Amino acid sequence: MFVIATAGHVDHGKSTLVRALTGMEPDRWAEERARGMTIDLGYAWTTLPQGPTLAFVDVPGHERFIGNMLAGLGPAPAVMMVVSADEGWRAQSAEHLAAIDALGLQHGVLAVTRSDLADPAAATAQALHHIDGSTLRDVRAVAVSGITGLGLPALRQALAELVDRLPAPTVDGRVRLWVDRAFTIRGSGTVVTGTLGSGSLEVGDTLMLRDRPVRIRGLQSLGRPQHRVQAVARVAINLRGVTPHEIRRGDPLITPDAWASTNLVEARIRTEVDALPAEAVLHLGAGAFPVHVRPMGAGVVRLTLPVALPLQPGDRGILRNPGLGRLEGGVEILDVAPPLLQRRGAAGRRAAQLSAADQAQGVGEQVERRGAVPVAEMARLGVDIQDPADVLRVGDWLVSPSTWRRWASDLTAAVQRNDLAHPLQPGLSLPNARRAVDLPDGSMLRELAIAAGLEIVGPRVQRPGAAPSLGPAERGVKEIEKTLLASPFAAPERPDLDRLGLGRAQLAAAEKIGRILRLGDEVVVLPDAPARAVGLLAALPQPFTTSQARAAMSTTRRVAIPLLEHLDRIGWTRQLQPGLRTLTPSAPTVSV
Structure with a gap:
């Protein structure tokens, strides 16, 4: 199915033409039919002789109903x-074309109606002249009459050619x-x-539906019940868990957990931004x-909405x-x-950055600005993350190269600072290492340590081969060693x-590196010392008393008792x- 909206001045025969093409009445309200003027959106469909099925959204042409027209278009x-x-x-012809151009619509056909009442040549030339300056550009023009049927076969052929050029929809998105x-x-x-x-x-x-789950109870498309409907299609959805009074035109129905809703966006606008009203309708x-509306300069505005909407880069509006x-x-x-x-001049610099981009920011620009972004969040933002050559993928995160280099440098510096301040305990604990670089996810720490030329040993990030250094304590430990070697x-x-x-x-550090025993x-x-003690105790009659052991080692009870208790713990003596x-x-057998 292909969906096509109508556009054009009031009373130029849009509904009449849709009726002639489909055999259906697009005007839904009795008032519309009585007045002969479309007020709200109408719907009709047909299958062309060439094969494609078309669903028309018929829009009102009167200027008072411009909001309804934009909802259909x-x-x-x-x-x-x-x-x-x-x-x-006419006036609404121009306004509708301006809307088409603003929305960036590139695919269309021109139907010159009432060609049974007047020569269509002048109107066709005039319309093509205006259309040529819009995003539609090269449209095929067909002279028709919705009353007599003049030109309808040619219009059907033009419509078949039109839909053949439409890009294929994403049906699994x-x-x-x-x-x-x-x-x-x-x-x-x-x-x-x-x-x-x-x-x-x-x-x-x-x-x-606005942060509320609703379940699909039934589906219809083109008036027929369906179990499954795929894009592009006009569809009627029977919902469970919500009343019509809770739903407004324009409410989005979205896939759960697939969109990031926002009430603040930046957008490019094709008009004089300084002339924009502060309050507008999007x-x-x-x-x-x-x-x-906040003008930022360089054709860029910041828009603040009262409600969060599931938007993505590339969305167009008016x-x-x-x-x-x-x-x-x-x-x-x-x-x-x-x-x-927050800083003075930030809006202008930001506008210049966005204005320089050829299109909505891609994954590289998004990640560069934010440093690191979860892959799932980028997908919810609608950014294409297929093969992002200009960013790094670390686990479930996308990281900009500059941020990765900064993190690696900061981690190295943090380890160095710690080693200088605490030589007895080199490296950083894993939580402290993560905090040192403000890492958003600890799962990235191992890869970051490798990138920084560091290693993770047990619960610490440290320099390769790092060991506790006694630093200023070295002199004191050497003096103790000298004393204990003699006694x-x-x-x-x-x-x-x-x-x-x-x-x-x-x-503790000296003991950890094997210099002393506490x-x-x-x-x-x-x-x-324990082995030396065993050598002396072996010369005593067995069993021996604490006093005998103290005398054999030529020491005091302050030393003898904890030493004997240590020998008990390691199984060399038994009390x-x-x-x-x-x-x-x-x-052990020890010679003294």
């Missing part, structure tokens, strides 16, 4: 521009359907309609949304001045997650340790009763 991928041969180009009608059917409940531009819908699917999709009732210009969304503008069990007392600048941290907090000996021990078979 906004979601449509193609347009049938209608100009009457007897009246030619995410859904965003702008609701253009909501009503109740007795026995079925709430029904909404809209143009499905991408993705597919299936009975039983869950969609989101027509986008089938909706009309009040917006606050700004309308409600006070003057005129179209101010078309906008193209450039960024749906813009940065804060292995003459452990220095706390005042001596304090004098040497050896606190608990320094002693027997509790107050007793320090050399690592070979038979308080104050009485014996060596075990596990004790």
Whole structure:
């Protein structure tokens, strides 16, 4: 199916032409039929002899109903521009073409109606002249009459050629359907309609309506029940869990967790930004949304909406001045997650950056500006993330090369600072390393450490081969070693340790690298002291008392008791009763 909207001045025969093409009445209201003037959107469809099925969205031409016209035109991928041969180009012809141009529609056909009443040549030439300056450009013009049938075969052929040129829709993508009608059917409940531009819908699917899940109870397309409908299509959706009074024209129905809704966007606008009103209406999709307009310069504006919408870069809309009732210009969304503008001149610099871009910001520009972005978030923002050559993919994140280099440099510097300040404990704990560079996800830390020339050993990030350094404590440890080499069990007392600048941290570091052995907090000996003690204790009658052991080692109870308890723990001695021990078979044989 292909969806085509009509456009053109009031009473130029749009509805008559749709009726002639489809055999259906597009005007839904009795008032419309009585007055002979379309007021709201109408719908009709037909299958061409050439094969394609067309669904028409018939829009009103009167200037009072411009909002309804934009609601029908906004979601449509193609347009049938209608100009009457007897009246030619008129005010709403120009306004509708301005809307077509603002929305960037490139596919259409020109139908010159009432060609049975006047020579269509002049009206055709005039219309093509105006259209040539728009995004439609090279359209085929067909002279027709919706009353006599003149030219209808040629128009059907032109329409078949038109839809053959339309780009193929994305049928497996995410859904965003702008609701253009909501009503109740007795026995079925709430029904909404809209143009499905991408993705597919299936009975039983869950969609989101303004942060609220709704379930598809039934589907219809072209008046027939369907189990599944895929883009592009006009579709009626029977929803469960919502009433028609809770749905407004322009509400988006979207795939859950697939869109990032925003109420702040930056957009390019093709008009004088300084002349824009501060308060305007943004027509986008089938909706009309009040917006606050902030001109930034260089043809760029920042738009603030009262509600968050699922928008993406490349979306097009129209700004309308409600006070003057005129179209101010078309906008193209450039960024749906813009940065804060806090410094003087930031808006102008930002506008210049966006204006220099040829199109809506791609993945490289988005990631460069934000540093690092989850892959899932970029997908929700509508940014194409296929093979991003200008960014790094680290796990589930996209990271700009400049940010990655800065993180690596900051991590290296943080490790170096720590090693200087705490030589006894080189490197950083994993949580501290993550905080040091403000890393958004700890899962990136291992790859970042490699990039920085560091390594993760156990729970720490450190320089390759890093080991605790005693630093200023080296002198004190050497003095202790000298003393204990001469008298292995003459452990220095706390005042001596304090004098040497050896606190608990320094002693722990010295023990970690094998320079000393701590027997509790107050007793320090050399690592070979237990073996030396066993050699002396082996010369005693077994079992031996604590006093005998103390005398054999020529030391004090302050040293002897924690040393004997250490020998008990490592299994070289066994306490038979308080104050009485014996060596075990596990004790090494040591010559003293």
